[in-house]
Amino acid sequence: AQTVTRNEGGVLTVGGIDVKRLAEEFGTPAYILDETDFRARARAWRTAFGSDADVFYAGKAFLSRAVVRWLNEEGLNLDVCSGGELTTALSAGMPAERIAFHGNNKSAEEIERAIRAGVGRIVLDSFLEIARVAHIAQSLGKRQRVQIRVTVGVEAHTHEFIATAHEDQKFGIPLADGQASEAVRRALQLDGLELIGIHSHIGSQIFDMSGFEVAAHRVVGLLKDIRDEHGVELPEIDLGGGLGIAYTSDDDPREPHEIAKALTEIVTRECEAAKLRTPRISVEPGRAVVGPTAFTLYEVGTIKPLDGLRTYVSVDGGMSDNIRTALYDAEYSVALASRTSDAGPMLSRVVGKHCESGDIVVRDAFLPADLAPGDLIAVPATGAYCRSMASNYNHVLRPPVVAVKDGEARVIVRRETEEDLLRLDVG
Numbered sequence: 001a002q003t004v005t006r007n008e009g010g011v012l013t014v015g016g017i018d019v020k021r022l023a024e025e026f027g028t029p030a031y032i033l034d035e036t037d038f039r040a041r042a043r044a045w046r047t048a049f050g051s052d053a054d055v056f057y058a059g060k061a062f063l064s065r066a067v068v069r070w071l072n073e074e075g076l077n078l079d080v081c082s083g084g085e086l087t088t089a090l091s092a093g094m095p096a097e098r099i100a101f102h103g104n105n106k107s108a109e110e111i112e113r114a115i116r117a118g119v120g121r122i123v124l125d126s127f128l129e130i131a132r133v134a135h136i137a138q139s140l141g142k143r144q145r146v147q148i149r150v151t152v153g154v155e156a157h158t159h160e161f162i163a164t165a166h167e168d169q170k171f172g173i174p175l176a177d178g179q180a181s182e183a184v185r186r187a188l189q190l191d192g193l194e195l196i197g198i199h200s201h202i203g204s205q206i207f208d209m210s211g212f213e214v215a216a217h218r219v220v221g222l223l224k225d226i227r228d229e230h231g232v233e234l235p236e237i238d239l240g241g242g243l244g245i246a247y248t249s250d251d252d253p254r255e256p257h258e259i260a261k262a263l264t265e266i267v268t269r270e271c272e273a274a275k276l277r278t279p280r281i282s283v284e285p286g287r288a289v290v291g292p293t294a295f296t297l298y299e300v301g302t303i304k305p306l307d308g309l310r311t312y313v314s315v316d317g318g319m320s321d322n323i324r325t326a327l328y329d330a331e332y333s334v335a336l337a338s339r340t341s342d343a344g345p346m347l348s349r350v351v352g353k354h355c356e357s358g359d360i361v362v363r364d365a366f367l368p369a370d371l372a373p374g375d376l377i378a379v380p381a382t383g384a385y386c387r388s389m390a391s392n393y394n395h396v397l398r399p400p401v402v403a404v405k406d407g408e409a410r411v412i413v414r415r416e417t418e419e420d421l422l423r424l425d426v427g
Ligand code: LLP
Pocket: 058, 060, 061, 079, 102, 201, 203, 204, 205, 240, 241, 242, 243, 284, 285, 286, 287, 288, 324, 328, 384, 385
């Protein structure tokens, strides 16, 4: 669905607009987001799951008001995890009942705001929160629909899952030692809560479905215990997000329809075995919807060859617009975007302009040996967790997000200005 290609002059184009024009009009660095691709991916997730399931886009990957409108139009729901994301969602017209509110430490103020707004579900993350949300809902004279997030004892990684050391993290309530059962017991007793289901999120950038299989098995096991103990069959199960995308050519992601089929089959099979009615499934993809839809456009500033090692290519952004390489050792690719070149390959490291040697955007990549200052380079697959995790380190200004569609480009998040920085500095 991506509309990225090269024009006759060899310039990278997206949505019918070449990157030189985009750089002239919007400056660099900039996140260039292919709206056609975003909508197509959102739609693919929606249609893959059909009407028997719900897709909640995970706003943490990237959220703006334009994105909320696209999601709304394409029939996706939204997962938010802070008051700020909630405000963005509501202000762009996402119906509150299609919003799920997450987080391990929602403030009382955020909870109250979410309940007053009428969010479709709050995902409860601890015993304290079960009591807190129940109390606030009751004081508002409401009964809030909630799910309980459990940790199923699976930690999913790209190609494997580890069944130990999994519960030693801050999210969710462990299934182990009957803790999740106890949480359900409490939630069912509280007037302010309507328990609608169980939630599980096992990790991120996952390619191997076996982690989901174990998770579904264990969550259905809990549903069965709940039925046996309380005589209620909870109507919903949420399997979280985490589906991987291709950052480099080594990654081989699954299509939404394959994922939908696999997840639906797993849950149905497990429920049949447990003689339970199959609950309504929901999922929360973030990266898999938005990740591939944007690239970061940088201008090359300085080039420093280190004999026998590599060439350091400095761009006009860096760890402030993409922290993922420094934080997770994430791998990215890079391409010369403003022209093509016949020059030989040059082992390069694309680095930023920050005062830190770990300020790396692309650790190892080949760029043409005739690369020169002023060339534009593009780093693909930066739609997820780049703008949303951007910072002002070194008082570098956060880049804009430019949406491109059918030959038109428009800013959906504007570039930060020095006035923006000074406005916050009130000392
Ligand atoms: N649902 C829950 C409850 C989550 O915690 C997350 C991600 C998602 C859904 C969406 O996961 P996705 O489909 O995007 O993988 N900043 C990291 C990723 C952290 C993800 C945190 N939770 C990164 O840049 O890779």
